[in-house]
Every structure is written in structure tokens, then in C-alpha cells.
Amino acid sequence: MPTDYYELLGVSASASADEIKKAYRQLALKYHPDRNPGNKEAEERFKEISNAFQVLADPEKRKLYDRFGAEGPSRAGFSGFSNVQDIFSSFGDIFGDIFGFGGFGGFGRTRRSRGSDLEVDLVLTFLEAAEGCRKEVNVARHHPCATCGGSGAAAGSARTRCATCGGRGQVVHSQGFFMISTACPECHGEGTRIETPCGECKGSGLQQKEDKLTVSVPAGVEDGQTLRIGGKGESSPAGGAAGHLYVHLHVEADDRLQRDGADLFCDVRISYPTAAIGGTISVPVLKGEKEITVKAGTQPGDVIVLKGAGVPYLDGRGRGDQVIRFQVDVPKKLSRRAEELLRELAAELGEEVPEKRGLFSRFQRSKR
Numbered sequence: 593m594p595t596d597y598y599e600l601l602g603v604s605a606s607a608s609a610d611e612i613k614k615a616y617r618q619l620a621l622k623y624h625p626d627r628n629p630g631n632k633e634a635e636e637r638f639k640e641i642s643n644a645f646q647v648l649a650d651p652e653k654r655k656l657y658d659r660f661g662a663e664g665p666s667r668a669g670f671s672g673f674s675n676v677q678d679i680f681s682s683f684g685d686i687f688g689d690i691f692g693f694g695g696f697g698g699f700g701r702t703r704r705s706r707g708s709d710l711e712v713d714l715v716l717t718f719l720e721a722a723e724g725c726r727k728e729v730n731v732a733r734h735h736p737c738a739t740c741g742g743s744g745a746a747a748g749s750a751r752t753r754c755a756t757c758g759g760r761g762q763v764v765h766s767q768g769f770f771m772i773s774t775a776c777p778e779c780h781g782e783g784t785r786i787e788t789p790c791g792e793c794k795g796s797g798l799q800q801k802e803d804k805l806t807v808s809v810p811a812g813v814e815d816g817q818t819l820r821i822g823g824k825g826e827s828s829p830a831g832g833a834a835g836h837l838y839v840h841l842h843v844e845a846d847d848r849l850q851r852d853g854a855d856l857f858c859d860v861r862i863s864y865p866t867a868a869i870g871g872t873i874s875v876p877v878l879k880g881e882k883e884i885t886v887k888a889g890t891q892p893g894d895v896i897v898l899k900g901a902g903v904p905y906l907d908g909r910g911r912g913d914q915v916i917r918f919q920v921d922v923p924k925k926l927s928r929r930a931e932e933l934l935r936e937l938a939a940e941l942g943e944e945v946p947e948k949r950g951l952f953s954r955f956q957r958s959k960r
């Protein structure tokens with residue numbers, strides 16, 4: 593079984609979005625569960641090609657896949673399909689073209705819509721984003737009602753077939769020459785009705801509850817990115833697949849380091865003697881500080897690169913670099929001794945300097 597998504601769909605790696613869609617439709621026709629009732633192998637195949645299509649049809653996921661393989665999209669927080677229901681609710685429009693409304697050809701099935709997606713915001717420190725972390729978020733979700741088990745019906749009462757639409761969920765009106773089919777006003781398209789609604793959930797079958805959910809944040813995420821956690825959104829009121837949870841990431845800035853992708857940057861001030869003679873200084877790194885050697889003759893704007901001292905790439909293969917740029921400090925205040933030494937240095941370098949102790953330096957001294 594090929595695991596290469598392009599191979600699965602039988603297209604080349606440079607295939608256009610249209611070619612990919614066409615290839616998927618053809619294969620989906622062949623392996624669609626309605627055409628292969630009870631055939632587990634076909635169902636597996638159907639899931640595989642749907643997963644491949646899900647990735648390749650999305651430019652962002654396709655880019656991640658091309659760079660990092662199948663791991664890429666999932667590391668970035670995209671999850672594949674866990675069941676066939678999920679596939680139908682995602683690609684309903686594509687199946688609609690092939691199989692008619694909703695993509696369900698079989699008997700006795702009604703279209704079950706996926707639960708709503710939910711969104712939460714998550715604030716991360718600079719280090720948490722760089723190194724990855726596990727964080728708890730609170731998500732207010734609807735759950736199947738504990739009292740009625742999600743049926744919406746009171747104890748002893750059952751769901752009965754809707755008399756208005758005969759259980760089809762749709763009613764047909766004639767309007768002039770046209771027959772127009774609309775959702776049944778009595779059962780809202782569900783095909784069934786509750787005789788006595790559950791007192792706890794008022795017949796909705798759902799209860800809202802705040803859940804604590806632990807989100808695993810991969811190392812290397814950036815401010816503004818969104819993680820998608822499949823199946824952690826709202827559960828579907830009609831028994832379909834649960835929605836997704838979108839976690840919007842906000843990353844706090846660091847006052848020592850700037851970040852660009854996986855690379856870190858910082859400006860470090862060194863004294864004129866250190867720049868000229870060289871020395872050892874301490875610089876900020878992702879975790880704390882690190883001693884580095886400054887070469888003699890370092891110029892303002894010179895950089896050194898600490899290989900692999902940056903942030904991990906999202907695919908987990910290696911890290912970016914840290915770039916340190918030197919600024920050379922020119923002292924604003926000089927002790928008498930320091931000034932003498934600098935004058936000596938200037939003379940040694942053959943430079944002309946103005947007469948010792950001008951008005952300005954007297955003013956400086958009187959301020960101390």
C-alpha cells in the first residue's frame with residue numbers, strides 16, 4: 593500500500609489542484625462505502641484517499657506535506673479523518689456532484705451534520721512557543737444530556753416518526769409547475785419528533801459544560817498560528833462527527849531575543865576595548881545566558897552565528913540558528929584616567945586630539 597499521497601491518488605507531485613480533485617473523485621466513486629457495502633478493505637482505501645486528498649487539496653497542508661511528509665500537516669496541528677462520517681461532512685460538496693445530495697446513496701440514512709467548530713485563544717510565553725508545552729484550556733462544549741442520554745426525550749417517552757413528513761424530514765410543496773422540497777417545519781428535517789421533551793435539556797439532547805482540555809503545543813509554533821484539534825469541538829446534535837477545536841496562539845515577546853521563524857536574533861553591546869582586543873562576554877540565549885568569545889578587531893555590525901541555538905523547526909528535524917550582532921559602546925562619561933588613556937591611545941595611533949579638558953568635560957565633571 594503506497595503511503596505517498598500523490599501515489600495514492602495516482603497523480604504526479606506537480607499535479608494541479610484540479611487534477612487532484614478529479615483523481616480523488618474518480619477513486620472516491622470506486623471505493624465509496626455505498627458502492628461497497630460491508631467491504632472493510634474498500635472503506636480503508638476510501639479513508640486513505642480521503643486523507644491524502646484532505647492534505648493535497650489544501651495549499652497550506654500540501655506545502656507542509658511536500659516539505660516534511662505525512663508528519664508535516666499533523667505536526668502543524670492538522671488531523672486526519674477518524675471515520676467516514678467526518679469525510680462526508682468535510683467533502684459533502686464534492687460528493688454532492690457525484691452521488692446526489694449530501695453524498696449518501698444508501699437507504700435509511702439521513703445526512704448527519706458535523707458538530708460546530710469551537711475556537712479558543714491560548715497565550716504562550718516566548719519559551720513555551722519555542723520549546724513546546726502542554727497547556728490547559730477551558731472549552732465550553734455541549735454534551736449529550738446525562739438525563740436523557742442525548743435523545744432529548746423524557747423517561748418513558750420516545751422519539752416517534754414525524755407524521756407530517758412521514759419520517760423523511762422533507763416536505764414537498766407544489767408551486768406552479770415546480771415541486772419544491774423543504775425541511776419539514778414540524779421536525780426541522782430530523783424525521784422524528786419527541787413526545788415529551790426531557791426536562792433537563794428541554795428536548796435538545798445537549799447540555800453545556802466547561803471542559804478542561806490539555807492542548808499539546810508542538811515546539812516551534814509562532815504567534816498568530818492556529819492549531820486544529822480534530823473532534824474536540826461541539827458534538828453533533830444529529831449523531832454525526834464532532835466539530836473541531838481551533839486554538840489560536842498568541843506568543844509573548846521576549847525583551848532579550850527577537851525571533852524570525854526558527855532563527856533568533858539579538859544585539860549585544862560590547863566595549864571599545866573588548867571590540868579591539870577581544871574577550872569573553874555573556875549573551876542571552878533561549879534558556880538563560882551563554883559565554884561567547886569576541887574576536888579581536890570586531891567591528892560594529894559584525895555578527896556571529898550560534899548554529900542550532902535557535903528554535904526547533906515544526907517538523908522536529910533540527911533547529912534554527914541564533915544570530916548575534918555586535919554594537920560597540922562609546923562611553924558617554926569618562927573618568928580622568930580613562931580619558932588620559934584614550935588620549936595616549938590617540939597619540940599612539942597618530943591622531944590629533946583637541947587640548948585636554950575643554951569646557952564640555954568640565955561641565956560633565958561638575959554634574960557628577
Ligand SMILES: [Zn+2]
Pocket residue numbers: 737738739740741742743744745790791792793794795797798
Ligand atoms: Zn435531556
Ligand SMILES: [Zn+2]
Pocket residue numbers: 754755756757758759760761762776777778779780781782783784
Ligand atoms: Zn417531519
